[in-house]
Amino acid sequence: MNKSIVGIGSALVDILTRIDNDGILEELNIPKGSMQLVDEKSSAVIESKLTDYESSMAPGGSAANTIHGLATLGIESGFISYLGKDEIGRFFEESMNSAGVKPLVFHTDTASGTARTIISADGERTFATNLGASLELNESVITPELFKNWDYCYVEGYLIANKPVFTKTIATAKECGCKVVLDLASFNVVEDNREFLNELLPQIDIIFANEEEAKALTQMSAEDSLHYIADKVEIAIVKVGKKGSLIKRGEEVVTIGCNKVDVVDTTGAGDMYAAGFLYGLINGYDLERCGTIGNHLAESIIQVIGAKMDENRWNEFRRLAKI
Numbered sequence: 001m002n003k004s005i006v007g008i009g010s011a012l013v014d015i016l017t018r019i020d021n022d023g024i025l026e027e028l029n030i031p032k033g034s035m036q037l038v039d040e041k042s043s044a045v046i047e048s049k050l051t052d053y054e055s056s057m058a059p060g061g062s063a064a065n066t067i068h069g070l071a072t073l074g075i076e077s078g079f080i081s082y083l084g085k086d087e088i089g090r091f092f093e094e095s096m097n098s099a100g101v102k103p104l105v106f107h108t109d110t111a112s113g114t115a116r117t118i119i120s121a122d123g124e125r126t127f128a129t130n131l132g133a134s135l136e137l138n139e140s141v142i143t144p145e146l147f148k149n150w151d152y153c154y155v156e157g158y159l160i161a162n163k164p165v166f167t168k169t170i171a172t173a174k175e176c177g178c179k180v181v182l183d184l185a186s187f188n189v190v191e192d193n194r195e196f197l198n199e200l201l202p203q204i205d206i207i208f209a210n211e212e213e214a215k216a217l218t219q220m221s222a223e224d225s226l227h228y229i230a231d232k233v234e235i236a237i238v239k240v241g242k243k244g245s246l247i248k249r250g251e252e253v254v255t256i257g258c259n260k261v262d263v264v265d266t267t268g269a270g271d272m273y274a275a276g277f278l279y280g281l282i283n284g285y286d287l288e289r290c291g292t293i294g295n296h297l298a299e300s301i302i303q304v305i306g307a308k309m310d311e312n313r314w315n316e317f318r319r320l321a322k323i
Contacts, residue, residue, distance in 0.1 A: 003282045004076035006147065006178075008169055009063030009156035010134035011081035011105065012113040013088045016267065016306050017055045020121055024049055028128070032120065035127040035158065035186040043130045046116055058306040059095040060115050061134075062185055063156035065268050065307045069275030069297065071100040072314065073323070075282055078102035080146055084112035084133040095308075106141060108133050123263035123302065135162075142168045147176040152278070157185025157213075160193050170203050179205040179234075183274055190216035201232040206281075208274050210239045222246065226253070235281075237291070239273060245295065247287050256291035261299045268307025273298040276321070296321040 019025075022032055028046055030036050038046065059068070064079055071077040079101050083089035089112035093103060113132035119125050142165060147153055153173035159166045173180050182204045184190050190197060190213050197217055201207070207229050209217065214225035222240050230236035230248035239245045247254040276297035280290030300309060300317040309317070 003151040005152040006078040006150040007063040007067035007154040008080040009159055010061045010113055010131055011083050011092050012061040012115040013092055014058045014060030014115045014117045015055050016117045017050045017053045018119045022120055032126050033124050034188050038128045038130050046128050058308050059092045062271055063154055065271035066275045068099050069272050073279045078104050080104040082106045082108055082133045082136045084110050086112055088112040108136050117267050119265045123266045125267045137165055139164050139168050142172055144176050147173045147178050150178055153178040154181045157183055157189050181206040183208040184213040187212040187216045204233050206235045207233050208237045214238045245291055247291050254287045256295050263302050265305045266302050268301045269298045272301040293321045
């Protein structure tokens with residue numbers, strides 16, 4: 001029987017801007033490579049600082065990117081969030097629908113969320129996120145009906161900002177028989193919630209983390225973090241940048257290497273790695289092939305601007321990944 005996955009997180013539209021001088025980030029007091037939550041006022045200041053640079057718009061949000069990727073690969077997928085009744089909200093929903101994602105979306109009069117994605121010359125991305133309508137996701141809408149027909153529940157780490165929703169989502173999904181997948185999202189999010197996340201690990205089935213996030217959680221090296229996390233969850237994945245990724249399930253440890261590609265923009269690399277890995281897992285592939293597919297998809301996305309690829313790029317990925 002084909003397995004399915006539902007994601008939950010912020011429904012955002014990315015506003016992508018390439019910069020040639022990281023001094024702008026210092027002026028805005030935003031650490032390079034981080035994700036910072038901003039309000040309407042701060043968002044306006046950031047926009048004014050970036051007016052001289054060309055920008056483009058694309059549907060985004062960490063979990064939404066992964067779910068969009070899985071749906072594009074033919075996996076039955078759904079997404080839970082809040083959207084505003086505005087043009088940005090319609091843009092987001094139409095994009096998800098066109099990929100085949102089942103909408104489990106609640107609508108509100110609040111403006112839809114946006115993520116200002118600032119892309120440095122080296123491809124590193126920095127996020128200034130105004131969650132907008134996504135902030136209205138609340139405990140009352142987290143019911144078994146949202147999860148009972150799905151096999152996996154994919155939770156973005158950014159959702160931890162709303163601990164009641166975060167914990168109820170995990171508990172309800174588990175009660176409904178879902179395997180819970182968590183992407184740790186950002187090192188500063190993990191640092192701010194280290195103790196809480198460590199207590200929660202035994203309730204998680206699959207963890208995705210990059211090297212910085214893993215160290216923030218465990219205060220250990222990437223390899224030691226892998227073993228620490230894998231002792232508490234079913235599958236642990238630690239991505240180590242250009243060196244590839246480390247995967248562990250039980251006593252099985254797999255190392256996945258990287259290929260040399262031209263990096264245009266790292267936006268969505270982790271999200272797409274998760275999509276590729278989960279595609280393989282849902283199809284019953286071994287860990288090495290899951291990681292290889294994840295790696296190919298991550299390498300594909302970093303060669304374009306933004307977290308979405310055109311049909312030609314998807315076809316090239318399928319050829320490389322042999323799927």
